[in-house]
Amino acid sequence: MSSENAYFVPHDAKWPIIGSIGLMLFFGGFAAQLNNMPSSSIVMTIGFLVLVYMMFGWFGEVINESESGSYKSNEDASFRVGMIWFIFSEVMFFAAFFGALYYIRTFSVPWIGGIGAGSVTNEYLWSSFEAMWPTNGPDNIGGDYQKMGPWGLPAINTLILLTSGVTVTWAHWGLIANKRKQLIFGLALTVILGFIFVALQALEYSHGYNDLNLTMASGVYGSTFYMLTGFHGFHVTVGAIMLAVMLVRSMKGHFTPENHFAFEATAWYWHFVDVVWLGLFVFVYWL
Amino acid sequence: MATVTDLHDDHHDHGPAKGLMRWVTTTNHKDIGTLYLIFALVMFMVGGAMAMVIRLELFQPGLQFVDPGFFNQMTTVHALVMIFGGVMPAFVGLANWMLPIMIGGPDMALPRMNNWSFWILPFAFAMLLGTFFMDGGAPAGGWTLYPPLVLQGGDGFSFMIFAIHMMGISSVMGAINVIVTILNMRAPGMTLMKMPLFVWTWFITAYLLIAVMPVLAGAVTMLLTDRFYDTTFFSAAGGGDPVLFQHIFWFFGHPEVYILILPAFGVISAIIPTFARKPLFGYSSMVYATSSIAFLSFIVWAHHMFTVGLPLQAELFFMYATMLIAVPTGVKVFNWISTMWKGSLTFETPMLFAIGFVIMFTIGGFSGLMLAIAPADFQYHDTYFVVAHFHYVLVTGAVYSIMASVYYWIPKWTGNMYSEKMGQWHFWLSTISVNILFFPQHFLGLAGMPRRIPDYSVQFAEFNMWSSIGGFAFGLSQVFFCYIVYKTIKGGEKATDQVWEGAEGLEWTLSSPPPYHSFSKAPEIK
Amino acid sequence: MIKLKQLFAGGLVLTFMSSVAQAEYGLNLPLGVTETSKQVYDLHMLILWICVVIGVIVFGAMIYSMIYHRKSRGAVASQFHESMAAEIIWTVIPFVILIVMAVPATKVLVEMHDTSEADMKIKVTGYQWKWRYEYIGEGVDFFSTLDAASNEARKLGSDIDPSTVENYLLNVDNPLVIPAGKKVGFLLTASDVIHSWWVPDFGWKKDAIPGFVNEAWVKVDEPGVYRGQCAELCGRDHGFMPIVVEVKSQADYETWLAEQKTGAAVAQVEVIKELDSAELNSKGKDIYNANCVACHQQNGQGVPGVFPAITGSTIATGDINQHIDMIMNGKAGTAMAAFKEQLNDVELAAVVTYQRNSLGNNVGDVVQPTAIAALR
Numbered sequence A: 001m002s003s004e005n006a007y008f009v010p011h012d013a014k015w016p017i018i019g020s021i022g023l024m025l026f027f028g029g030f031a032a033q034l035n036n037m038p039s040s041s042i043v044m045t046i047g048f049l050v051l052v053y054m055m056f057g058w059f060g061e062v063i064n065e066s067e068s069g070s071y072k073s074n075e076d077a078s079f080r081v082g083m084i085w086f087i088f089s090e091v092m093f094f095a096a097f098f099g100a101l102y103y104i105r106t107f108s109v110p111w112i113g114g115i116g117a118g119s120v121t122n123e124y125l126w127s128s129f130e131a132m133w134p135t136n137g138p139d140n141i142g143g144d145y146q147k148m149g150p151w152g153l154p155a156i157n158t159l160i161l162l163t164s165g166v167t168v169t170w171a172h173w174g175l176i177a178n179k180r181k182q183l184i185f186g187l188a189l190t191v192i193l194g195f196i197f198v199a200l201q202a203l204e205y206s207h208g209y210n211d212l213n214l215t216m217a218s219g220v221y222g223s224t225f226y227m228l229t230g231f232h233g234f235h236v237t238v239g240a241i242m243l244a245v246m247l248v249r250s251m252k253g254h255f256t257p258e259n260h261f262a263f264e265a266t267a268w269y270w271h272f273v274d275v276v277w278l279g280l281f282v283f284v285y286w287l
Numbered sequence B: 001m002a003t004v005t006d007l008h009d010d011h012h013d014h015g016p017a018k019g020l021m022r023w024v025t026t027t028n029h030k031d032i033g034t035l036y037l038i039f040a041l042v043m044f045m046v047g048g049a050m051a052m053v054i055r056l057e058l059f060q061p062g063l064q065f066v067d068p069g070f071f072n073q074m075t076t077v078h079a080l081v082m083i084f085g086g087v088m089p090a091f092v093g094l095a096n097w098m099l100p101i102m103i104g105g106p107d108m109a110l111p112r113m114n115n116w117s118f119w120i121l122p123f124a125f126a127m128l129l130g131t132f133f134m135d136g137g138a139p140a141g142g143w144t145l146y147p148p149l150v151l152q153g154g155d156g157f158s159f160m161i162f163a164i165h166m167m168g169i170s171s172v173m174g175a176i177n178v179i180v181t182i183l184n185m186r187a188p189g190m191t192l193m194k195m196p197l198f199v200w201t202w203f204i205t206a207y208l209l210i211a212v213m214p215v216l217a218g219a220v221t222m223l224l225t226d227r228f229y230d231t232t233f234f235s236a237a238g239g240g241d242p243v244l245f246q247h248i249f250w251f252f253g254h255p256e257v258y259i260l261i262l263p264a265f266g267v268i269s270a271i272i273p274t275f276a277r278k279p280l281f282g283y284s285s286m287v288y289a290t291s292s293i294a295f296l297s298f299i300v301w302a303h304h305m306f307t308v309g310l311p312l313q314a315e316l317f318f319m320y321a322t323m324l325i326a327v328p329t330g331v332k333v334f335n336w337i338s339t340m341w342k343g344s345l346t347f348e349t350p351m352l353f354a355i356g357f358v359i360m361f362t363i364g365g366f367s368g369l370m371l372a373i374a375p376a377d378f379q380y381h382d383t384y385f386v387v388a389h390f391h392y393v394l395v396t397g398a399v400y401s402i403m404a405s406v407y408y409w410i411p412k413w414t415g416n417m418y419s420e421k422m423g424q425w426h427f428w429l430s431t432i433s434v435n436i437l438f439f440p441q442h443f444l445g446l447a448g449m450p451r452r453i454p455d456y457s458v459q460f461a462e463f464n465m466w467s468s469i470g471g472f473a474f475g476l477s478q479v480f481f482c483y484i485v486y487k488t489i490k491g492g493e494k495a496t497d498q499v500w501e502g503a504e505g506l507e508w509t510l511s512s513p514p515p516y517h518s519f520s521k522a523p524e525i526k
Numbered sequence C: 001m002i003k004l005k006q007l008f009a010g011g012l013v014l015t016f017m018s019s020v021a022q023a024e025y026g027l028n029l030p031l032g033v034t035e036t037s038k039q040v041y042d043l044h045m046l047i048l049w050i051c052v053v054i055g056v057i058v059f060g061a062m063i064y065s066m067i068y069h070r071k072s073r074g075a076v077a078s079q080f081h082e083s084m085a086a087e088i089i090w091t092v093i094p095f096v097i098l099i100v101m102a103v104p105a106t107k108v109l110v111e112m113h114d115t116s117e118a119d120m121k122i123k124v125t126g127y128q129w130k131w132r133y134e135y136i137g138e139g140v141d142f143f144s145t146l147d148a149a150s151n152e153a154r155k156l157g158s159d160i161d162p163s164t165v166e167n168y169l170l171n172v173d174n175p176l177v178i179p180a181g182k183k184v185g186f187l188l189t190a191s192d193v194i195h196s197w198w199v200p201d202f203g204w205k206k207d208a209i210p211g212f213v214n215e216a217w218v219k220v221d222e223p224g225v226y227r228g229q230c231a232e233l234c235g236r237d238h239g240f241m242p243i244v245v246e247v248k249s250q251a252d253y254e255t256w257l258a259e260q261k262t263g264a265a266v267a268q269v270e271v272i273k274e275l276d277s278a279e280l281n282s283k284g285k286d287i288y289n290a291n292c293v294a295c296h297q298q299n300g301q302g303v304p305g306v307f308p309a310i311t312g313s314t315i316a317t318g319d320i321n322q323h324i325d326m327i328m329n330g331k332a333g334t335a336m337a338a339f340k341e342q343l344n345d346v347e348l349a350a351v352v353t354y355q356r357n358s359l360g361n362n363v364g365d366v367v368q369p370t371a372i373a374a375l376r
């Protein structure tokens, strides 16, 4: 029964309510924007800024608490378990889109094409359509397009992400062994690789939109392609920003070999993003 | 894992802050639990008021009060509000209040995030309810949001989608908090298999939440892009399929209905032993049954889709899997009855609601089993038989368990005893009226009345009238409930710490009401 | 006190039950008129009775314990809380019961799925809010909408007592007609949103999904009229798209079919005629009220945010070709359906003319059926 063992319960948290307001302004502004309501983008931007402010404030407070030694093994364990389950929730979010891709490829497209249970569907509604992948559907939605091949940029991106997974682990080893140079260098490399990935992905999108006529509106192929890679790209961006923050904190010397939960959480997140990419590479680009 | 509170100098010697900001910035699990419970009660009234509009229009054949489009908005938002605003927050509120106490921990594991989980909700529902004032009104495609219909909505559509996203964020954060708390905040000696069943069922519920809320988020995101960014996930012209949405939705939706009932199982497993003065029968089989239900809930989703034209093998698989859920659920029912068997029973209000739960939930379970039989479901599907089924499991199931918990724990929360006489009245009024409300709906459904219609042919008139009368009576009984709760908060006979003669568990070792920080030192678990 | 309340509750339940027993309408699933529906009925009764029996046992045990093990009777709680044997028994027995249910269910389901060897096929398409029936290979094709009497009575504040309307909400203008004793195959689909085709007496319902075709079948032996409704929420007027099936003897069916074929030919001829503006307008009003009011409303004011107003609409007062195109081809991805299949040339010409010159619009031009025919 000593104060060292007391579980840290912060008080008078103002960040959550700010976050809620920011979230509502952002989402509400976005929703209004979709309906072309006036001044909606301003509301959305304000919401976004409030959210950024909230994150700086909230995380800043947490960092201060962490640095001032408020967190013991118990709090640390809570953060770890929490992060694992958060990543699980992200896995399930992607599962919805992978599930959609699976369903479209194994059921809906073949059915429309008259295979298996779809023979009458094809006969009476889409008789000129033949099932294939990729496809933009019997109505040739979005017009003729070309497929995004796996062996150009995507393959390079695969290498980049896999390498970044290695560098972040290497940085982690450095952290554990208290080799600051290795930590900072490894982390910096990871951040750079992360942003290169994002840049290449943007390049690929512009190639898709400008040269291949492959857009979100290119039937189910375009839909699944951009939805899956888009959400992944978004997660990479977030992950890279998180890594950049970790880099700054490493340089400030926030982490010790024993106590560096934030770093580890970011690394887990990065590996998760990595694994999702492998799934994408195989099921979206390759097969 | 020694967990002792209230000595850290950062939060030294303080009760709650003063004024309104106490509630806005609080990180205290009891405050947040209270907020959740009050919010849920308000939402229950809002959703209930919509149900009253539905029952009013259905009182007689012919359209008397509302436009059919508005009727559909009522049906849709009634369901969304009741499920996401009423039952789920009520259970999270109970979790917040009771879990840390039941496991002898100082608070929830992530207190600041706990505050955020709650405070997202009022904003999310403000956005959802705000759609009533927009062009085209509130969403009217049913709570199941099936495309292409839902895509026809007005301006409210996009707001609804983002409101659902916010509810999802809130639930996932809440669920993470519950899991972390249970895994990490138990007092020394509180092993997993010593945890009260309410803790166990919430543990599994939280797991379900984290697994399926993101899937719902994915599904509604695809709706959003289908409407605004020309994707074709749910349109055959582009190679998609409207039924794809249904698969994804029900992959979320079926586990969701167990999210709405598992915590109820936990509550009932606490109340029945107390008033039977006898330990819960088959504790470990209860844990295993709950886990089996959770597992099965992931592989039965297509029983909501028997009529969409699934291949035969799929229909058979989903039929068998669904039927199997009766086995673990039966185990629970049998265990509760065995707990009562040879006990020394008394019938205070919580026990009445618990017994009402067991009987009427089982009736709802039986109709569920009937629905599970695919060829028969071809007849039952989308009729009032289904409406009767799910209101038995939701209202006399989930909502009854919430009322039982309120009566059971409100003396602990407030330090005041509720009026037993009024509680008994509330129970009997509710139970009689709720059966007049929902039982005839079985007959309506079998006789052929489809659901989600504002008007019906005259052969259904009589039962609808009964149902509406029951509905109004049930509604008024709930207004009475609010009064009872209000009275109890305001004052009343002081409750003892033990409150109930037969009650066991850590919460009863604390004073009533418990101190702002529950355990000044970690309790000992025998 | 508690006794009194129970008495009260019991009394209420009893009066309720007796009033139910006296009522002559259905409490239960209809037995139906097909082999399938009878099998489904049997299955329903089987599960129902199994549930009732289990219910009696389970609730019986509970009530027994509530009566005999209550504290006020001096019951002392025993402390047992486990029994492996009991747990196994009540896991295994329900499992066995489930198998008993699953076997006949499987059998019925397999038979219902057998859509092969139909004697004739009808394609059923759901529209917001009507049904379209196409007799495959016969050239017969028509729409089926809520009948006028019900449609009048069901309006908000119509003050017509529904009980004075025959078959209120369960009647249509053009019923589906099928021959008795034949296996009729259905090909179900939809043009806009999901609908569901359901006639309780046939023992099944099946969803009509846009872009996909579902199959089902029916074989009715007794001629008669059977009624049902759309069973999947399909928007504002979901409650108002009934289904009526007339089952006729083979001979009567054939006469009917022949009439349909000549009727269609007559309608074709009508097109040639030129009509004056008054004729078009008055005809257009009927068409508008039958087909368009559900969305664009009685006075053309629409529903803000979902259904645009016709009054003052840039399309209905602008370029006439665009206006015609909107009505003939609809607008993909919105509720505005393509009406060229639903309405003939005269009707289309009339409704366009009407919209341009009524409902607060005053453009002054007319369109002739021949012009529409040229656009087909």
Ligand code: HEA
Pocket (backbone or CB within 6 Å): B144, B257, B258, B260, B261, B303, B304, B322, B323, B325, B326, B327, B329, B330, B331, B333, B361, B362, B363, B364, B365, B366, B367, B368, B369, B371, B372, B373, B377, B380, B381, B382, B386, B389, B390, B393, B394, B397, B398, C051, C054, C058, C094, C095, C097, C098
């Ligand atoms: C709390 C919520 C809840 C719960 C617990 C359940 C429980 C069950 N539900 Fe229900 N259900 C809903 C909420 C719920 N449901 C909702 C909201 C809908 C409609 C959604 C919509 O369309 O809007 C729905 C719809 C629904 C359908 C689709 C109907 C249709 O649209 O056509 C089906 C079909 O299989 C079904 C089945 C079941 C089954 C088999 C159970 C089982 O879990 C029940 C198990 C319990 C028992 C069986 C009783 C106790 C057991 C014994 C005493 C043991 C012995 C018994 C036997 C061996 C028989 N439910």
Ligand code: HEA
Pocket (backbone or CB within 6 Å): B044, B045, B046, B047, B048, B049, B051, B052, B054, B055, B075, B076, B078, B079, B080, B082, B083, B086, B087, B141, B142, B143, B144, B387, B391, B394, B395, B398, B399, B437, B451, B452, B453, B454, B471, B472, B473, B474, B475, B476, B478, B479
């Ligand atoms: C937890 C969930 C939950 C709860 C608690 C309820 C509670 C109630 N529900 Fe609901 N319901 C659903 C979930 C729920 N429902 C769902 C999922 C659907 C399907 C939606 C869809 O098809 O998409 C549905 C659909 C549904 C329908 C079918 C609508 C249709 O198909 O068109 C009906 C019709 O009777 C109905 C009635 C009621 C009634 C009378 C109550 C009552 O129990 C409510 C009682 C509470 C109150 C009345 C509040 C207290 C009183 C006041 C606020 C004061 C005003 C009171 C008076 C004037 C008397 N509900």
Ligand code: CUA
Pocket (backbone or CB within 6 Å): C126, C127, C129, C194, C195, C196, C230, C231, C232, C233, C234, C235, C237, C238, C239, C241
């Ligand atoms: Cu068509 Cu409901």
Ligand SMILES: [Cu+2]
Pocket (backbone or CB within 6 Å): B253, B254, B257, B301, B303, B304
């Ligand atoms: Cu289900």
